[in-house]
Amino acid sequence: MIERLRHEVQEGQAIVVARADSERDRQLRRSNLRLKVQAGRLLSITSKQEATALVATDLLVLPAGFMSAAGQVDAETGTLPIRRWLERAAVDGHVRVLSTEANRSHWYQDVRDAADVKAAERKLFKSLKGEFEGFVDRFFNRKISRWFTRIFLAAGLSPNVITIIATLVGLAAATCFGVGTYSAGIIAALLFQLAAIIDCCDGEVARLTFTESPFGAWLDIAMDNVVHMAIFAGIAAGAYLRVAGSDGAWVPLALGAAAVIGNGLSFWLVTRAQKIKSSSGWKTPVQAAWSDFMLKNVASRDFSVIVLDFRR
Secondary structure: OHHHHHHHOOOOOEEEEEEOOOHHHHHHOOOOOEEEEEOOEEEEEEOOOOOOOEEEEEEEEOOHHHHHHHHHHOOOOOOOOHHHHHHHHHHOOOEEEEEOOOOOOOOOOOOOOHHHHHHHHHHHHHOOOOOOOOHHHHHHHHHHHHHHHHHHHHHOOOHHHHHHHHHHHHHHHHHHHHHOOHHHHHHHHHHHHHHHHHHHHHHHHHHHOOOOOHHHHHHHHHHHHHHHHHHHHHHHHHHHHHHOOOOOOHHHHHHHHHHHHHHHHHHHHHHHHHHHHHHOOOOOHHHHHHHHHHHHHHHOOOHHHHHHHHHO
């Protein structure tokens, strides 16, 4: 929500965040201000309970011009009549209302007591999903990564450091795959799944600390593909050791080489696609959709579960 406000605020325009009336508000008999809205613009402010009105939250953005003018007008009383400013600006259409009901990913939670703190934390961690993630990330890895994220936040680790940690764990998994024994393969599969879980944490920490960056996004995808190529090479080497000396011993090496080359080629294509998107953008929605599809699939680690089940 804060990120969206930061990007959408315009000079001379106020933004008020609003939400739907809740059952808890009615139980506690809170006298919330209610907003009448039309096409995202504020029409009026009222204290009466109306079914069609949204509830104003404590989060709003005021332009610098509003603040300086208010300081001059009400310097004698020492009060800041924000409601009066908003009502006056609403007449000129200068007040936008950003509703949390329109987009569930931009949520707001009142924090007034201990129960609200816990509710806000639950909502916050549930909202920490990446732009490109697969089925396993969404329904398994994210459930566990939130606990690791809490540890990384307490330790003060940066997102890029977490990316490197995930990479090292993934390379350790590739090394174990290369040993070629059954027990080493089990350990390798578990390490690879752990790397996939930790890999979710760098983005979560970046979003929580507002430290997202183009370099961090590139590093994450680049290290993902380094690990993927190392995993394919390790599996190929381990499979070769188990059949070394037989007539078809070359097959695992050939398949592993093909997987590594294919992964490298897909990473190059995605890198090119990202450069085009950032510099000039895509000419058609179809091209943009294909770019997003490639990026999602080259960054996905859903096959980690398949590897784990196969080794089991």
